[in-house]
Amino acid sequence: MTLEPFGGRLRRAMDERGPLCVGIDPHASLLAEWGLNDDVAGLERFSRTVVEATADRVALLKPQSAFFERFGSRGVAVLEKTVQEARAAGALVVMDAKRGDIGSTMAAYAEAFLHKDAPLFSDALTVSPYLGYGSLAPAVALARESGAGLFVLALTSNPEGGEVQHALRADGRNVGATMLAHLAAENAGEGPLGSFGAVVGATLGDLSAYDLDVNGPLLAPGVGAQGATPADLPRVFGSAVRNVVPNVSRGVLRHGPDTVALRDAVERFAREVRSAVTSV
Incomplete structure (x- = not known):
């Protein structure tokens, strides 16, 4: 059975739980800080703890696929369980895999994360459009069919991204702005929120030169350790x-x-974000 579109489910979760996404990033140094071994057992303990502590109170959980894939098939099995347990506890899951390719390969990536019967089915997937936005068509189509969503890299917070995202096209518009325009077209007429969002860094400062009103969600990395605060939003x-x-x-x-x-910590960030958002 096809789910309600991701955008509608996310809007409701944001309104009820607060607009916050918590990453599940079990990299080696963080496992060590938790007193866990850098192995599959540590990975499983870490992921289960995050899900048990947060999945019933945040809008989104975002596992970073690479930190699971590095352990091979056993790590991917932990990722499958993490996604399933997080969704069962009420969180929406965005898989941070940043997939991007062309043709049948892009279609296969989409099937891995967006097909409703896939072991890694997630409510949304991060994707890279830098083989051309049109290369994402298989993921867009399957997301619509399954009620899932996409978060497209548009204006990322890493400094290296600027050489691509700020590059000017022949029409004078830069690449990042072009991706935002594609998403606005994708979400036209959708409500209460479109299912096709952008990744836009919270550390980028004044973005008034960009039309961020894409009628879709804006996933904003950079709050917390990278220096941005909820008050900056x-x-x-x-x-x-x-x-x-x-x-x-x-x-x-x-x-x-x-x-x-x-x-x-989740409740504190959620309060601060809600306060910042409602002040506008």
């Missing part, structure tokens, strides 16, 4: 701030493995 995103889902990873995860401390 209205200045960065302007009138589009109500559709922003700030992503916090280390700012929450550093409080583990204590589940109470993890929950307290």
Whole structure:
């Protein structure tokens, strides 16, 4: 059975739980900080703890696929379980895999994460459009069919991204702005929120030169350890701030493995984000 479109489900989750995404990033140094071994057992313990502490109170959980894939098939099995347990507990899951390719290969990536019967089925998937936005067509089509969504890399917070995203096209518009325009067209007429969002860094400062009103969610990495704060969101995103889902990873995860401390950190960030958003 096809799900309600991702955008509608996300809007409801944001309104009920607050607009916050928590990353599940079990990299080696964080496992060590938690007193866990850098192995599959540590990976499983880490992921289960994050899900148990946060999945019933955040809008989105975002596992970073690479940190699971590095352990091979056993790590991917942990990722499958993490996704399934997080969704069962009420969180929407965005798989941070940043897939991007052409033709049948892009279609296969889409089937891995967006087909409703796939073991890794997620509510949304991060994708890279830098083989041309049109290369994402198989993922767009399958996301629509299954009720899932996409987050397209548009204006990322890493400094290297500028050489591609700020490059000017023949029409004078840069590549990042072009991706936003594609998403606005994708979401036209959808409500209460389109299912095709952009990744836009919260550390980028004033983005008033860009039309961020794409009628879709804006996944905003950079809050917490990277230096952005919830109070910065209205200045960065302007009138589009109500559709922003700030992503916090280390700012929450550093409080583990204590589940109470993890929950307290989530609730604190959620309060601060809600306060910043409603002040606009």
